[in-house]
Amino acid sequence: EAGVAQSPRYKIIEKRQSVAFWCNPISGHATLYWYQQILGQGPKLLIQFQNNGVVDDSQLPKDRFSAERLKGVDSTLKIQPAKLEDSAVYLCASRRLRGRNTGELFFGEGSRLTVL
């Protein structure tokens, strides 16, 4: 089966500009996550969706970050306006809700953001 797809792989912007990242999860995976991975740190959860509903967005900086998953399939994460500290890799992951191996998160290759 195809893996989690993310785009773009790399993005360089100046502070105060906006950026959007796209994720297409594995087909049939109801749960989708966006993680932020700052250099030298482990991934930190930003938001979790189940189908098209938000399950957990407690760590999402809502003054500048937004995310949606309108049809319960692909998702978009937006940052507006970007700050220097937003430089990180943004990882998308998906998970099967029922059946075999529900515990495993499948990760995309990530979108690396550099804010200048």
Place this chain on the structure above:
Amino acid sequence: AQSVTQLGSHVSVSEGALVLLRCNYSSSVPPYLFWYVQYPNQGLQLLLKYTSAATLVKGINGFEAEFKKSETSFHLTKPSAHMSDAAEYFCAVSRSQAGTALIFGKGTTLSVSS
């Protein structure tokens, strides 16, 4: 609240030597524990997971981990390191097997020298 602590941000071993990456967890409920590996410029890949069945868990690429409740540990081991094992390793904890998000440690970089 749940958390994991990975002891040692960088571990260096020689090829053929034992690999030991340490992870301690904190959880108010029986935890589900995971080890992921990340190669440069790639996403994370599951190595193995503990879901309250056997305490000794075998994963891919010859890795295994043992869940020790008394020590709140879930250390990752491999008897003989290979050059291809050089990567970043993350320990993670979850409240349940399905649904809830994983909380990751800060990671341990494994270097393997010939």
